[in-house]
Amino acid sequence: MGSTGSGVLELINKTVADNGTLGFASELSGEQAHMFLDALNRRVADGDTQALYATYAGQPAFFVMMNLSGMPNCRHSAELAKAVVAPGFRGQGLPKQALRALICRARELGIEQFVLDVREGSRAHRLWTRYGFQTWGILPDYARVAGQVFAGHYMSQSIEVLAQRMGI
Structure with a gap:
């Protein structure tokens, strides 16, 4: 598994325990961890x-996956998934730093x-909205948790518009 794998799992588990929506x-x-x-x-x-995985003082701080499309006609688009900030590192600008790195990598690709x-309504929904991501579709029956049904927002943003918003 290695220390990076252990750190990623620790981030996911801390976020789930903190009512994160992953x-x-x-x-x-x-x-499940192994899979x-x-x-x-x-x-x-x-x-x-x-x-993208970041640590600070040996502690897991941030993780996000950028999934690339295998479809030739969709290679211009990448999905951001499982973005996680450790509870102790929230409010310190890690998403902004990560987005800067992701923008640079996206441009290279x-x-x-x-x-x-x-x-x-989740923390993630509020965060992505703050960074200018726009909802293009809503699925009313997106997730079911403890007998409750939650809607999901499908969102997008151009790399260049995001870069401009962030002053890159």
């Missing part, structure tokens, strides 16, 4: 995913837009 109802079991890291490692090795999906 698609997991509870902390990952050993089997998640296996898939992530495979996608990174195949070039289908770029992963010829990606022109980011897309993502989030649960309506």
